[in-house]
Amino acid sequence: MSVSKVFVARLANCGVFDPDGLRIGKVRDVIVVFRAAHAPRVNGLAVEVPGKRQIFIPIKQITSIGSAQIIADGVVDLRRFEQRGEEVRLIGEIIGRRVTFADGSGAGTIDDVSIEQDDADDWNVGQLFLRLPRKGASFFGKAPSRYATWDELEIDLSVEGDHSATAFLTAHSEMRPSDLATTLLELPRDRMYEVAAELPDERLADVLEEMYEEDQVAIIEHLDDQHAADVLDRMQPDDAADLVARLDAERTEQLLELMEPEEAEDVRMLLEFAPNTAGGLMTTDPVIVSQDTTIAEVLAIIREKELPAALATTVFVTMSPYEPPTGRFLGIVHFQRLLRHPPHETIGTILDRSSEPVRTETPDAEVSRVLASYDLMALAVVDEEHRLVGAITVDDVLDHILPADWRSPNRQQKNPAQAPRLIGRAPRGGSHAAGGPHQREGGAHGGH
Structure with a gap:
């Protein structure tokens, strides 16, 4: 209805x-x-x-x-x-903004905005639902609220205006990181920085990993040093290394000093390798266990929701120690094979020793060839002493070989196969309603 x-x-x-x-x-x-x-x-x-x-x-x-x-x-x-300049997003730029009442009676925060259709079938902003500051005895209770019309309020739309991103983040809380990354990049630049700064560290880390490197750098550079370091701590080491490698040397060193020592050590190691080698592509966080670990124990490890799906497909078995660089690399076990054997059996009995690792200096082209030739989801990377130092997953290689701007919305629109079926493309000048104050110069709303 x-x-x-x-x-x-x-x-x-x-x-x-x-x-x-x-x-x-x-x-x-x-x-x-x-x-x-x-x-x-x-x-x-x-x-x-x-x-x-x-x-x-x-x-x-x-x-x-x-x-x-x-x-x-x-x-x-x-x-x-x-x-365009005269346009404003209600969810992205208005909801969550702090406003004052024109009569001087107080202030509030916009929680929601109604739009209403008038007799001429035009839609306009109607009532605004506001949360008011808690006062006195009501401080620990439910925040008071009220409705107001647009002309009852004074709204500061400048970047410096008080504008919480809470409502925006709540409205987009169910988004996958890749979708939220796209949504952030659609916002005006200053608003994007505001929202990114209010994202929890873990959530922002996931979102940054889905962005083009130039956008990652732009956001990190708008965070204070401690906040940026906390976000880098929660990124995959290879993604964090790729990001800080694009910063100037002074900022890179500042952030590495503020990161957790173990995380910073992984990033420093990855920065030593050329980006077009196995060492430059690998992550230092694969699943590593001893050959005496039971299948039940391994299944419990890869069941952890924090573990990226690509890394959960393959378990790497080494001698002690079990943190990169490990003891001697012994072999791998694929997730599917784990499901075919009793839980009490040790992983050493089902070890695949035929999968040859690559060295840190192996060129990226050879890495891609090995993954494709043997239908692998992940590949071990070892040093000259045959110690495991990391692993390369299929998504690492895809990120590397795809065009640098593959995440860009501008590039995505060039693929006609992504368009909804049976929905035509309007000719230039044909999609906007004719006449009225909201008609655009040049007609159709889209790329310039």
């Missing part, structure tokens, strides 16, 4: 469909344009489509807004959404 009023937090991740029921994507934000002496007018929706990019659908093309889905009619322009 279509509604004429809806709070935008409920629209986050809501599915968008064409009239035939074909899914176009999901809502990531509501785009509005400010007007003098009036509440902002809704311009359209930022919708994520296959390929992890956002497109723009004008509000005039939205024929129905229901509790679980949105219907869009007409030809959808599949070019990547480029936010």
